[in-house]
Amino acid sequence: MLHGYCDADFAADVDTRRSTSGLVFIYNGGAVVWGSKVQPTVAASTTEAEYIASAVAAKKAVWLRRLCGFLSGRMLPANIRCENQSALAMIHNPVSSARTKHIDISHHFVRERVVDGTLEVTYVATGAQTADALTKPLGTVGFLKCVAGMGMGDKTAVQVAPVEEC
Secondary structure (H helix, E strand, O other): OOEEEEEEEEOOOOOOOOOOOEEEEEEEEEEEEEEEEEEOOOOOOOOHHHHHHHHHHHHHHHHHHHHHHHHOOOOEEEEEOOOOOHHHHHHHOOOOOOOOOOOOOHHHHHHHHHOOOOOEEEEHHHHOHHHHHHOOOOOHHHHHHHHOOOOOOOOOOOOOOOOOOO
């Protein structure tokens, strides 16, 4: 089954205060698409940065879903996992509020795909967010955990090699 993770770091670029979106999609246990990119606009909140990241992931998911459907003959919804509860609430609740009215219409793509059944967007705990490695620096253990989640490392043991001192 196809599933993905999306994440954002809020305003981490110290010069422009733009956030970075990160995504990774897993198919049959291995990463098939991944990437990170600075968002085109400055997000006003963590929620907005995560919502923008989910819209980017939704566009990739729709394309991957079609490809997987063509190859397998079954068109199942793609699942995107997001760690931000506020962004999930915006995705699942189409009611606009004064706090979210400024968000660009193009970012509402993810909401429309959830409503039409193309995508499912679900919560993932921060510690299980595989896309973290694409949006922020991590320690060795966290990085190896993300790599294993992408199907590119040993899933049974995250071992840290001893580092020789200079």
